[in-house]
Amino acid sequence: MRLVFLGAPGVGKGTIAETFSAEAGLAHISTGAILREQIKEGSDLGKAAKSYIDAGDLVPDKLVSDMLAEHLKNCKRGYILDGYPRTIEQAKFLDDLLDQLETPLNAVVLVEIPEKTIVERLTSRLTCKSCGAIYNTKNQPSEKEGICDKCGHELIQRDDDKEEVIVQRLKTYESKTKPLIDFYKKKDLLLTVDNSGSPEEAVENLKQVLSEKEE
Numbered sequence: 001m002r003l004v005f006l007g008a009p010g011v012g013k014g015t016i017a018e019t020f021s022a023e024a025g026l027a028h029i030s031t032g033a034i035l036r037e038q039i040k041e042g043s044d045l046g047k048a049a050k051s052y053i054d055a056g057d058l059v060p061d062k063l064v065s066d067m068l069a070e071h072l073k074n075c076k077r078g079y080i081l082d083g084y085p086r087t088i089e090q091a092k093f094l095d096d097l098l099d100q101l102e103t104p105l106n107a108v109v110l111v112e113i114p115e116k117t118i119v120e121r122l123t124s125r126l127t128c129k130s131c132g133a134i135y136n137t138k139n140q141p142s143e144k145e146g147i148c149d150k151c152g153h154e155l156i157q158r159d160d161d162k163e164e165v166i167v168q169r170l171k172t173y174e175s176k177t178k179p180l181i182d183f184y185k186k187k188d189l190l191l192t193v194d195n196s197g198s199p200e201e202a203v204e205n206l207k208q209v210l211s212e213k214e215e
């Protein structure tokens, strides 16, 4: 199965993608996580991407699309694309790439929560410094405060989860990424999952809409 997860920053795409990909044996490809890894390693790509990420803007299409193509060409199983595409340009690039690979998308999942909860969720999100696992002090805390349940390393707040950057990220989503909803609706690929409850409920909801699509 090949899926794209779409949605505003803070709607919980990453958490649902992490849980569902592990259950369904899919690769979880998060372009944001790959870029953060590149920054940590100090690669040329990481250096080029950092200022955009810190400002809450999108990294230029070409950089992210080349990086993604490398990953997809080497990916031998189904996957969830989490955070890509984020512009119409990227969506067209993905279409062409998947045409060449003869591996079309099965569905695009729009994850939604009420707008007023978005900032609250982002400012209370913590990420593991080492493995990137996602927690939330309000609705998904780690067992031991500040420590990752999975690998025991420290949990930190992402620099771009600070309130001033969040405002810019939401603006970027509205202007650049939201048009993808119509783009994929027209291709009859769009499914919607409500994530206003617990992550477990959202994963159940996702399974439901996927099985309805298959029928």
Ligand code: AMP
Pocket (backbone or CB within 6 Å): 009, 031, 032, 033, 035, 052, 053, 054, 056, 057, 058, 059, 060, 061, 064, 082, 083, 084, 085, 086, 090, 160, 169
């Ligand atoms: P995320 O972890 O998905 O919230 O991504 C964090 C940041 O990485 C975003 O705010 C962007 O600056 C950058 N980024 C991730 N994916 C993309 C993409 N597909 N296109 C451009 N920038 C991206």
